[in-house]
Amino acid sequence: MAEADDLKARKQATWAAGDYASIGSRLVIVSELLCEAVDLRATDRVLDVATGHGNTALAAARRGCDVTGVDITPALLEQARQRAAAEHLRIDFREGDLEALPFADEMFDVVLSTFGVPFAANQDKAAQELWRVCRRGGKIGLAHWTPTGANVAEGRAHDRYFPTAPGAPPNRWATEEGLWQLLGEQAASVQVTPRSVVYRFRSIEAYLDTLRTSFGPFMRRMESLDAERRNGLLCDLVEALGDFNQSGDETMVIPFDYLETVALKR
Numbered sequence: 140m141a142e143a144d145d146l147k148a149r150k151q152a153t154w155a156a157g158d159y160a161s162i163g164s165r166l167v168i169v170s171e172l173l174c175e176a177v178d179l180r181a182t183d184r185v186l187d188v189a190t191g192h193g194n195t196a197l198a199a200a201r202r203g204c205d206v207t208g209v210d211i212t213p214a215l216l217e218q219a220r221q222r223a224a225a226e227h228l229r230i231d232f233r234e235g236d237l238e239a240l241p242f243a244d245e246m247f248d249v250v251l252s253t254f255g256v257p258f259a260a261n262q263d264k265a266a267q268e269l270w271r272v273c274r275r276g277g278k279i280g281l282a283h284w285t286p287t288g289a290n291v292a293e294g295r296a297h298d299r300y301f302p303t304a305p306g307a308p309p310n311r312w313a314t315e316e317g318l319w320q321l322l323g324e325q326a327a328s329v330q331v332t333p334r335s336v337v338y339r340f341r342s343i344e345a346y347l348d349t350l351r352t353s354f355g356p357f358m359r360r361m362e363s364l365d366a367e368r369r370n371g372l373l374c375d376l377v378e379a380l381g382d383f384n385q386s387g388d389e390t391m392v393i394p395f396d397y398l399e400t401v402a403l404k405r
Contacts, residue, residue, distance in 0.1 A: 147211060147236070150258075153355045154191075155214035161353035163192050169282050169336050169397065170195040170253055176332070176401050177280035179204055183248040186272060188237050189255020193219030193230070199251065200228040207247075209235040210255075238264045245274040253282040254397075257312040266321040273404050279322065281400040283312045285333070288396045292379035300372050301360060318400055327403045335394035343380050343391045347373055 173195060179185065181203030187196035190208030192215050200206045200223065208230055210216050216232045223230045235241040237252075238259050250273045259265035269279050284290050311317025315331045322329055340346040350357040351373075361369050386392035 146260075151212045151214075153359050154212040156355035156358050157353040159215060159353065159355065160192050160218060161349050163194060165338060166253065166336060167194055167198070169334075169399075170198040172334070173251060173253060173280050173282050173399060174198045174202060176399055177249055177251070177278050179249060184246065185249045185251060186240075186242065186247040188240070188250060188252040188269065189258065190219060190232065191215050191255065193222050193232070195251050195253045196230050196232070197222060197226065197228060199249075200230050201226070204249075207231045207233065207242075209233050209237070209240060209242075211236055238268060240268045240272050242272045244271055245277075246272050248274055248277045249280065250277070251280045254284065256281065257283055257310055262308070262311055262321060270322075270325045270404060275404055277404050279400075279402045279404070281312070281318075281402075282334075282397050283400075285313050285396045285398050286310075288335070289380060289383040289393050290395055292383060293376060296372065296375040296379045297360070299375060300364065300368060313398070315398065318398070322400075322402045325404055327405045329400065329402045332399045332401075333396065334399050335396045337392060337394045340391040342389055343377050343384065343393075344373075346380075346391050346393075347376055 179199060179202045183204045185199040185204045185206045187199065187206065187208040190196045190210045193208055196206050196208035196219065208219055211234065213234055216234060219230070219232050233241065237256060238261055250269050256265050256269070273279055286294070309317065311321050318331060319329055338346060340349070351361055364372065380393060383393045384391055385394070
């Protein structure tokens, strides 16, 4: 229990660092598209897992749904509550672990998550929890980064400084085959659609500066490096991402690929 509590505290501290909204607010379009993909009804009971500062919960609430958002980080939940209040949306935001969701079986009609579930240490357990709280005939809607395009370039630059631990399992949420392995057993259907979201910044350096000062996981990684290696990582990322910049000028216009998944429960 002490080890689990320590891990939870470290996760909370990581995601509370900086200002996640500086990056997360650029992903609103992903949440809106996902809510359209699952074809929400205003009578649906919706759960947003790993809601962060509430993008997907807010998108579902805008469609009149009865929405609950759950996340491990209290600081992000407070941001989500403030955003919901500003839009006069009623959303129940709760603290909870995505590997042990604090909800009864088959409590929701639709279970959503954007860029959150892969952070679970146990991928199978996370998938089981999504299905457990989803009613029969209900839907799961997910959006997760893929190992393609600019994502690969960014990942390879990171790997030079933070090699993947030997024996670490592959991220099955990131591929269609992996998604079928995780979700297929309880699914009547699984529809996977490749998409991309475009990050637009004044420059690649401005994008990296935003990560360095605002995005908790990146901030923690940078803090673990000495000054020389920090500069090395930033230079490597500028070079790697430059090949994918579509702006044609000094600004940054880079698409990052993700998979949009809609699964129907048997």
